[in-house]
Amino acid sequence: MPLNAYMPAFATDPARRYWRWTAFLCSALLLALLPGRSGTPEGSHLREILARDFLSLHTRNTPTTYYEGRQGPTGFEYELVRRFANHLGVSLTLDADHHIQGVLDAVREEGDLGAAALPLDPMLEGLLFSRPIMLLQPLLVYRRGLHPPETIEELEGLEIGTLRGSGTDRALRELQAKHSGLSWKESGELEVAELLGQVAEGSLDAAVIFEHQFRLNRLFFPEVEDGFTLGKPLSLAWAFPAGRGLGLVNAANRFLDDLRRDGELDALVASYFDHDDYLEYVGARTFIQQARERLPRYTELFREAARHSGFDWKLLAAVGYQESHWDPEATSPTGVRGLMMLTNATAGDLGVDNRLDSAQSIHGGARYLRQLVERLPESIQGDDRLFMAMAAYNVGLGHLYDARKITEQRGDNPDHWGDVRESLPLLQEREWHSKTRHGYARGGEPVIYVRNIRRYYEILAYLDRSQEQFHELNARLPDGIDSDVFQLIPPNS
Incomplete structure (x- = not known):
């Protein structure tokens, strides 16, 4: 079946219709908003990058974005931006000491580009966004042993967590408008692995993350089950600072278009996120x-x-x-x-x-x-x-x-x-x-x-990194995680 120009290979037909509508809306909004927000020449930001010979990336240290692997830096978004920097003929500098809000703030204030599983939101002040890169489908996951929830109504009364600013919180707010009894906790301090860890340990009953994030992490959290998808898919995109011209944004869009047309973008998505088939194989x-x-x-x-x-x-x-x-x-x-x-x-x-x-x-x-x-x-x-x-x-x-x-x-x-x-x-x-x-x-x-040993090694390496992250989290939160990290979003009564 032929794919839409901006559609990853695993998208469904309803998702394709939503994707087309989103792409059209975002393009219209960008065209309407950009001229009034930028008084600088179209290519000034890009010329600055080429002159200094490096591209500054702000991201997050997560398995889906960027992390240190056995062979050095890796991760889906890191790999994508690295290819973009090579395309521009410049080196890449990286700051991964951020959560979502930190990435956005850093791009507004000092960075060239933010790539951190960011949901496309053209209404955010001080930022421009690239073309959509892939779909972000919100997914409810829950602790093994609970009665499997199948409807939004069955979520009422459960301890649900999500990440603030990730887009999943936006999906929950849209659902709450129709289901007033829905309530959850959201955090701007945690990452997906920590959220899944809390579900596995029983601190949370469930969490709302993105489908591709669960596909990559589920191997390491066998106590967590996937429930059902929530709401419409969002779009992952890169963020750029507004007011510095459109040269870098346009160059990124052309690069992404070429990558998609050649099939390389779909291949990269598949290489990072389509490994669910070996989950049971390796026990x-x-x-x-x-x-x-x-x-x-x-x-x-x-x-x-x-x-x-x-x-x-x-x-x-x-x-x-x-x-x-x-x-x-x-x-x-x-x-x-x-x-x-x-x-x-x-x-x-x-x-x-x-x-x-x-x-x-x-x-x-x-x-x-x-x-x-x-x-x-x-x-x-x-x-x-x-x-x-x-x-x-x-x-x-x-x-x-x-x-x-x-x-x-x-x-x-x-x-x-x-x-x-x-x-x-x-x-x-x-x-x-x-x-x-x-x-x-x-x-x-x-x-x-050999295949099994490689998978076992991946799990051990992930568990080792996760253990360090959990230790760091506990050190930051000696008086209990709820009071400092989560904000309760009450029912809309």
């Missing part, structure tokens, strides 16, 4: 439960092994979970044993004399993974090198080399994990494994093995 609920109950017994051992081997301790912990579910006495039918499931021969080579000793197993597994990384050809770089070493941990280095040979025979790149990943399952087919040095292997297993 998220069981994993998070064991991460809280079982992992703390071995965390220091993983940290110590990480210091000696040079890996992230959370990666080693993810390998340990994939191997044994952190069971130090695990034993396979083939005689592989221990928390890191070492073979007897490998344990002997590593100097591990008791595979059932947690410390020896974890340190031995870390050393073995490091050996595999170092034995790979130098032509394999970055994450490709790590992923292939992880696959070799599962299937053996010889079979990995066979898969690389098959990859080369198929005309693909043997140094690229994405290509080798496609070749590994072929080791199960006689047509291919009969031509290799090491023969048959269950080549589909290392593909699943």
Whole structure:
């Protein structure tokens, strides 16, 4: 089905009609309001940026906007603005020490651009907005165990939280005009993860966030269920300071139009927000439960092994979970044993004399993974090198080399994990494994093995960041969260 020029791939037909209407209205408002608000030349702001050679971005430190990943800065909005800065040929400076209102204030006063899951609102004073980037659909989520709410009337009497200025508060106010008994709490201090944490812990019964935010965060909050969508979708857009010309806004709009026309914008949206399919595959609920109950017994051992081997301790912990579910006495039918499931021969080579000793197993597994990384050809770089070493941990280095040979025979790149990943399952087919040095292997297993470890690592990294954020929040709010952070919006009686 052909898509509207401003419509992401997952939009529905009703949403498309609303999107067209919103885009038309916003364009009309901008045309009507801008000339009277700006007495400067059309391109003055853009010329200033090009002259100083950098673009100043104000954002929020959240999984949907910007955060520090294993390979450096990442996040949907960060990636989008980074591409825009490259398009302009300038560098990017970033200030993520904001909540929503802080982003808007900073853009008005000093910044070039705000990208922080901001809802398009052309009536905000001192700001201009870009073209819509993607839809923001408000969604009610609730704590597992509650009776699933299905109507607005069933929300009355529940403790509901949302974020002030995010657009979800606007959706609730519009609903309250028709359902006067609706009440909620809103905060300008929290972020989505903290809000979901309060629902999971029971401080709130429910929360209203955006659908894409829940899709990205639900993996880490298995105690929270999605309920139903609320109201019409809003539009995510970038914010710019008014009164400094339209050059930067127009350049951003052209950039977004080109990105959408080439399909790159939809692809970027999908890469960040369309991962719901692996939620149950990796057993998220069981994993998070064991991460809280079982992992703390071995965390220091993983940290110590990480210091000696040079890996992230959370990666080693993810390998340990994939191997044994952190069971130090695990034993396979083939005689592989221990928390890191070492073979007897490998344990002997590593100097591990008791595979059932947690410390020896974890340190031995870390050393073995490091050996595999170092034995790979130098032509394999970055994450490709790590992923292939992880696959070799599962299937053996010889079979990995066979898969690389098959990859080369198929005309693909043997140094690229994405290509080798496609070749590994072929080791199960006689047509291919009969031509290799090491023969048959269950080549589909290392593909699943690496994928699972990457997902487990993502969860542990997120839980680690979230724990730090919750500690910071508690430090700011020693006398209780309700009085300082939430403002009660009473029923409209």
